[in-house]
Amino acid sequence: MSDYNKGLYKSWVPKPLQLLLILVFTILIMTLNPVNSGNISMMVGDLGIMPDYLMMANFASFIGMATAMPLILRVKMRFRTKEIMVTSLAVSAVLSFVIATTNVAEIIIASALIMGFFKMFMMLEFILPLMFILSPDGKRGRFYAIFYPFSIITGNVAGYYLSKLAYHTTWQYPHLLTAALCLVLIMITVIFQHNQRFARKLPFSQIDWLSMVFFAGTFLFMAYFLSFGKTLNWFQGSSIRVSFWGTLISFALLALRQLSLKRSYISFGIFTKSNVQSGLLMLLFTGVFLGASSLQSSFAVGILGYDMVTNSSLNIMMIPGVIVAGVVAFYWFKAERSLKMLVFSGFAAFFLNSVMMYFMMVPELSYISWLLPMVLKGYGLCALFIAVWFYTCDKLEMEAMLQAIGLILVFRSFVATAVFSSFLSWLQYQFQWESVQNLAVYMDGNLMSAQTALSGYKSIQLNAILAANKKVYGLICIAAIGMMIYVLQHHFGRVRFSRFRWTKARFTGALRRRKDGNVKILRERVEELEDGAGAVL
Template sequence: MYNQGLFKSWVPKLGMLLLILLLLVVILLANPVYTGNIGQMVSSTGLMSEHFLWANYAGTIGMSVAIPLVMRLKSRFRSKELMIASLLIMALGTFVIATTQVAEVVIAAGFLFGAAKMVAMIEVIIPTMFIISPTGDRGKFYPIFYPLVIILAQLGGILASNLSLVMTWQMIHIYSAGILMLVAMLCVIVMHNQRFARKMPFYQIDWLSIGLFTTSLMSLAYVLTFGKQQAWFVSDKISYSLVLSVLTMGWLVFRQSGKKRPYISFKLFRQGNVQAGMILLTALGMFMAAGSVVSIYTNAVLGYNWMINASLGLMSIPGMIVGGFVAFAWMKHKLPLKMYIFSGFGAYILYLVVLYFMMVPGLNIESFYLPQLLNGYGMSTLFISVWIFTLDKIPMKDMLPSVGLVMVFRSFVATALFGAIFSWLHYKLQWQSVNNLAVYFDANLMSSNPGLGNYRGVQLSAILAANKTLLGYIIITGIGVLGFILFHQFGSLKYKVARYNFHRSERIIKKEKKKVLEIR
């Protein structure tokens, strides 16, 4: 007998709902690395910040690697076994990160943590989806699920940053491990022992393709995180890692084209909506990476610590909620996605425009309410709308082998790529600004102690100039993205009908000409 639920029959309906909510919150709040605490992790362990950033990306890569295997795992193991094993692996991973000072161990633990987190998330997401939308309508599910995921991610970072002031960052990970183990013990009691579907043998899994996919993405993550520190292609390690990433990805694409059961299906990327969706996801990654420019401003110019920086995320939560409500109403009335996507990118551009004119050496934190509201609305809107548009009308059996690549492109490749580009550009623009300001140096002003203050002022002016120049480039590119959205059809039949009538009239003319020639 099969049971596609999670809990035993004696658990009441309300209890099931609360347990699903508990599992969802615990799984989403847990992370291998909290980016707001990287500064403390570096000072405590002696490792470089790039190592922890690489471990953070490794968690995302682990999630994308696990997605194509989820249904195979569900057909082989019970939901109870998968959930308990995933929670225990997550607990072990976060405990190892808290207690080791070896960079390779931290990165490997982050990867395993991400893979286990995705398996546990799928176990919770499937029943949650059918609770929200019994028919499996993604248009009703995503407007509720994605704002919840983004808000919990923000709250997790804020909670970790605030608790790190009371206790060490290691204790946050140890407490997280303890909570995950307690939830695993609860699952032993309340989850049933029945299978999700008929038991399938655990064979014909393309382990080589899994290794190629992992190697390619982890090599790319090394390039994007250590590129600036290693002076980019001056370093042989960066060059070799990039070549390795390209070669293994090419081998993977070639290998999957001839497989009967491919690990990742690239056929999905031949569809027009998927190709356009990847362009929009690239633009989304650019805007998300623009947050690094804001962090430079708040840290270097305004002097905010990690706790205040994390609290800025609280200001974006109302915008995320508004984006979810607008999405729900939009999908309910079956309105075209075109203008909804346009509104999301428009909100991001307004967010950057407001910041462009706000960036001054002295600014109170209340001034961030409006831009962070726009930031939250844009992020929530685009996570929902672009994902629905990209994977629209794709069956679940075809989506799972490909969604891992789409997800890692959105959450890692696009964001990390633009983050690396912006970091390099900001460094170059800052030195260019210093050169431009050097003409105002005066030997008399720099001859005594006040010169230190003058150097400080020059440095802040250079940072502000570099920030504004970089934001200007992003805004101009964003206007180009808005133009692409306006001129893209987004599934509209308006021009298809015109093309059909045009070709039909051509066929009629040719047929009439043929008749005239036959008569002659």
């Protein structure tokens, strides 16, 4: 028997059962989230903490996943598959139980960071086999066209049912259920997975742990800055100033540290490439629309009065759009077309979603009216995730991509979304106060009783929120037009201009022979004329 095994399961496990286990493990691992966004309102009310802590915990899980990315190959070469899975699942089970039983917000944030770190190791164990199953020829475009819709649909469906479970029980119950599922997965892993190595064993000696600390510290400081900025009035709060300077100093130390290492933790070399720069810019554009989800939630919960289950069910409406985007992307990559119009269609779908949300800012709205804008949102989200991610990582060397993929991942999943979520939330708050002041002009305390004035307070607040949301969505629509113009003028790796230049390089020999022949004929004619002229003279 060979000492190495690049598969996941023992040789006696039937192939159909292996495929089923890969699918089940992938779905369950994707649903291992330390904080479910649909349960945040219940957690805030029960724990008596600000929602900013839970927002930071959600960001911390993405930071942990990005921190683990540069270590993926080393860990896979150092440990067996069974060891990686059992350890990661055991840690996730313990931390899920800790989150369900603790009352300290800082412990939830730390648990989310560590859970995200180990979740990435588990994900890569199953993503690699899925990549070879879904795309045997190695074309990443077709794999993205299947995997991204699958992951988005899985996340939305799991979020809905976990919110429903928490609504009918308590918010702790989904975390306890997650811990129990992790223990069941450990039992399945011990029974079915082999105990062989993937390849030759490599040591951990060349991993720079200090760089990993700087990397995590940089984005944790940034997460605190973006999560608590509005609450603490940005730079008026001392902790916000500390987090801002902590972000800059940690990133500077991280960059300087890489210059002195023979094997760097991350590589900044690929960020000089045109496709990476343009891809990150388009991911930043996508963050504008993802950040607007906070406006949608405030409207659905604050104005329409939806409960957490109904609010989570809106994400289920995105599924048809996600499926359409996956099908379009699959055949788009199969035909090997340019990515320009696929990316443009994604931004156009988000633009139409923002336009519809602008006109939907009314005090009363039927539930079915959400269907079309959410389908457009699902299409735009899936199309941009597939196309922009493919374009960003296109034609990159595997070694360089593995060293820089952590930065790209944290930029897509955390930075782009968090920056605009925080900015749009602050902008909506400023517009809300402005709207309250504008509406208060028409109220005179001398002409109405105190009871009458207080009875109109709720109406003023609701109308102020609606007016503020409309202003923000209007600005997003204007920005979306600029994004679409940028996409239309971008080359996406194709040659934009061509010019025909005449060159003699290929015809030098023929032209020389032709020229020599003309000279010879001319010389003969001159000699004939000279002979004729001499005879006459």
